[in-house]
Amino acid sequence: MKKRILGKELEVSALGLGCMGMSFGYGPAKDTQEMIKLIRKAVEMGVTFFDTAEVYGPYTNELLVGEALEPFKGKVKIATKFGFNFVDGQMTGLNSRPENIKKVAEESLKRLRVETLDLFYQHRVDPNVPIEDVAGTVKDLITEGKVQHFGLSEAGANTIRSAHKEQAVTALQSEYSMWTRKHETEIIPTIEELGIGLVAYSPLGKGFLSGKIDANTTFQEGDIRNVLPRYTEEARAANEKLLELLNDFALRKEATAAQIALAWVLAQKPWIVPIPGTTKAHRLAENMGAMDIELSETELQEIESASAQIKIVGERYTEQMEAATGL
Numbered sequence: 001m002k003k004r005i006l007g008k009e010l011e012v013s014a015l016g017l018g019c020m021g022m023s024f025g026y027g028p029a030k031d032t033q034e035m036i037k038l039i040r041k042a043v044e045m046g047v048t049f050f051d052t053a054e055v056y057g058p059y060t061n062e063l064l065v066g067e068a069l070e071p072f073k074g075k076v077k078i079a080t081k082f083g084f085n086f087v088d089g090q091m092t093g094l095n096s097r098p099e100n101i102k103k104v105a106e107e108s109l110k111r112l113r114v115e116t117l118d119l120f121y122q123h124r125v126d127p128n129v130p131i132e133d134v135a136g137t138v139k140d141l142i143t144e145g146k147v148q149h150f151g152l153s154e155a156g157a158n159t160i161r162s163a164h165k166e167q168a169v170t171a172l173q174s175e176y177s178m179w180t181r182k183h184e185t186e187i188i189p190t191i192e193e194l195g196i197g198l199v200a201y202s203p204l205g206k207g208f209l210s211g212k213i214d215a216n217t218t219f220q221e222g223d224i225r226n227v228l229p230r231y232t233e234e235a236r237a238a239n240e241k242l243l244e245l246l247n248d249f250a251l252r253k254e255a256t257a258a259q260i261a262l263a264w265v266l267a268q269k270p271w272i273v274p275i276p277g278t279t280k281a282h283r284l285a286e287n288m289g290a291m292d293i294e295l296s297e298t299e300l301q302e303i304e305s306a307s308a309q310i311k312i313v314g315e316r317y318t319e320q321m322e323a324a325t326g327l
Contacts, residue, residue: 001013001014001045001046001047001048002014002291003048004197004270004271005197006119006149006196006199006271006273007149007168007169007170007195007196007197008168008170008195010118010119010148010149010171010197012049012077013046013048013049013273014266014273015047015262015266015273015274015276015287015290016047016048016049016051016079016199016273016274017039017047017049017050017275017276017277017284018051018201018275018276019035019039019051019052019061019064019065019277020052020053020056020277021277021278021279022035022039022277022279023035023056023057023061024055024056024060024061025056025223025224026219026222026223026224026225026279027219027220027222027223028220028222029057029060030279032064032067035064035068035279036064037281038278038279038280038281038284039068039069040071040072041281041284043069043072043075043076045285045288046288047076048077049077049273050065050077050078051078051080051173051199051201051275052064052078052081052112053080053081053123054080054081054084054108054111055081055123058084058091059089059107059111062080062108062111062112065078065112066111066112066113067113069112073114077118077119078112078114078119079119079120079121079151079173080112080117080119080120080121081120081121081122082096082100082101082104082105082108082120082122082123083096083121083122083123083126084123084124085100094128094324095126096126096128096129096134097129098129098134098136098137101137101138101141102137105117105120105141105146108120109146116145116147117141117146117147117148118148118149119149119151119170119171120138120141120147120149120150120151121150121151121152121153122134122138122151122152122155124153124154124327125156125324127327131155131159131162131166132162132165132166134163135150135162135163135164136166136167138150139166139167150163150168150170151169151170151171151172151173152169152171152172152173153172153173154173154174154324154325154326155172155174155326155327156326157186157187157190159327160172160187160190160196161190169191169194169196170197171196171198171199171273172187172191172199173198173199173200173201174187174198174199174200175200175201175202175316176198176200176201176202176203176265176274177200177203177205177209177265178205178242178246178264178265178303178307179205179208179209179230179242179312180202180205180316183198188269192269192271197271197273198269198271198272198273199272199274199275200272200273200275201275203265203275203276204258204261204262204276204287205230206224206231207225208231208236208239208243209243209246209257209261210257210258210261210283211243211246211256211257211258213236214240215233215236216233219231228314228315228318229315229316229317229318230312230313230314230315230316231314232314235314238313238314239312239313239314241310242307242310242312245303245306245307246260246261249299249303253293253295255289255290255293256286258286258287258290259286259287259289259290259293260290260293261290262276262287262290263290263291263295264300266290266291
């Protein structure tokens with residue numbers, strides 16, 4: 001398994017595993033024992049980087065990941081997140097107050113069955129709490145040995161800079177894929193300047209770029225794609241032009257559309273780590289195969305030119321969801 005470095009020293013597998021969909025976000029939670037097997041299969045295949053968060057469930061995904069990875073303590077890295085408020089098990093808004101960050105850290109340590117959190121992200125920027133206070137609180141947790149590395153998710157450039165001055169930011173987790181490239185304008189240059197890694201979530205466009213979703217696909221109740229503008233029937237039909245491009249390269253490279261989409265993300269910067277999620281063993285193996293695909297400079301330029309002619313239809317998030325990013 002190839003490795004990559006996030007920040008100055010956090011070494012992880014070049015491809016991680018996003019675990020959210022096993023418990024949350026894409027319909028009913030999957031069978032716990034089957035998901036434990038899948039996570040452990042990923043470890044066998046060389047994956048050392050696993051992503052979860054307290055809000056996934058809430059709590060159930062951390063419990064799953066903690067149980068699955070307990071036999072591999074010291075051999076894998078687990079990233080989790082703080083930043084929301086909960087009442088009776090329901091998320092009720094943002095909360096990055098220092099006392100809540102410390103509370104979440106303690107609870108996540110227990111659920112994940114670890115002594116230290118490898119990477120602790122602020123899930124969304126809380127406009128009611130100065131980022132310097134957030135970074136300072138995580139800095140204290142690092143001093144105490146409860147956290148190893150500080151991260152941000154979907155933060156804006158000014159927030160990243162302010163946080164990094166207080167406590168070095170190891171990684172920014174943000175959506176990045178062949179059809180979500182808004183961060184290339186300001187965010188990616190900022191983190192490159194500061195030496196911060198990028199953890200790319202939804203590198204397969206929540207499944208669309210794998211070519212397994214089309215205009216006729218129906219999503220289960222509780223699947224976030226039911227409310228996202230980019231996944232309406234009309235948008236999916238319009239966006240099949242991007243799939244045609246992926247499939248063309250897949251044929252040429254004797255690969256799959258998903259492998260080309262992941263290989264493209266991997267080729268952008270050596271400090272980008274995609275974390276595709278899956279609940280199926282054969283998809284896990286398919287995704288891992290992306291690391292064996294080399295896209296030449298000529299091929300990358302060809303993809304760039306062709307994709308520039310394709311207009312992506314539909315926003316990635318609802319207006320309310322998007323408003324919580326880039327702060």
